[in-house]
Amino acid sequence: MWIGILSDTHGALEAEALEALRGVDEVWHAGDVGSEAVLDALEGLGKPLRAVWGNIDGPEVRARTHGRLEFEAEGMKVLLVHQAGTPGRYLPEVRRRVRARRPDLIVCGHSHVLRVERDAAGILYLNPGACGEEGIHRVKTLVRLEVAGGRIRKAEAVELGARAGEGRERAWQTVEAFLAARGLRLGEAQASALGRRAARVCREQGWPVSPVHHPRFGTVNEYPVEALEEALTEGLG
Structure with missing residues (x-):
């Protein structure tokens, strides 16, 4: 059994992605x-098609997908x-x-980072990266798996070309630039707390953080805008 796994299409699915999925037996979409x-x-x-909804999905998509799916595929949980x-x-x-439930395989999206590895308990963790045009990724990807007898026999990462969306200079920002772009003013302690929350989000999602030169502070971090937005929402909550 061959399975095509994709995520984070954000409303865009090009012909190359569909072509890469034509030979599979099932398609799984990990949200957004x-x-x-x-x-x-x-x-x-x-x-x-098995699909879950993500944080950007509205009621129309949610009505046709699930918040979480637990199932067996060829004997694999x-x-x-x-x-x-x-x-x-x-x-x-x-x-x-x-x-x-102790699954054999955890499939997720959200980070836009292609990642396949076993955790300390031996569970396979799989994030196919992002297949759409929006986000921090530079190359659109999906994954194909061959599963038989409760085991993964083969895994293929498929690159679908460069993302045509925003460049890195707009997808990544310092806390200062992020706040300025939104017309927000925070005190130094609040801005530092926002940066710490953004760094935690990056650690949880496996997103990189990039140090850059700052004329006043020497070196500061740039974060994916998605991490800063999540950190800001968390702080407001």
């Missing part, structure tokens, strides 16, 4: 679908979610599901 048109295109392949954290730093709900 972005539009019903993406679901329509995937269903048009004539393959069984699978947990499919949008946000899982990373091995050693799973989110609380994922840790609870791991204890309750």
Whole structure:
């Protein structure tokens, strides 16, 4: 059985992605679908589709997808979610599901970072990266798996070309630039706390942090805008 796994389409699914999925037996989407048109295109392949919704998905997409899926594929127990954290730093709900069900495979998205590895308990963690045009990734990717007898026999990472969206200078920002772009003013202590929350989000999602020169502070960090937005929302909450 061949499975095509993709995530974070954000409403865009190009012909190259559909072509890469034509030979698989099932398609799994790990969330941030972005539009019903993406679901329509995937269903048009004539393959069984398993899909969860992500944090950007509206009611139309959520009505056709799931918050979480737990199932078996060729004898392999699978947990499919949008946000899982990373091995050693799973989110609380994922840790609870791991204890309750002990999956063989955790599939997630959200970070836009292609990552396949076994955690300390031997569970395979798989993030196919992002297949759409929005986000921090530079290359669009998906993954194909061959599964038989409860085991993964083969895994293929498929590169679909460079992302045509925003460049790195706009996808990454310092705390200072992030706040200025949104017309927000925070005290130094609040801005530092925002940076610490953004750094934690990056650790949890496996996102890199880049040090850059600052004329006043010497060296500061640039974070993916998604991490800063999540950190800001957390702070407001």
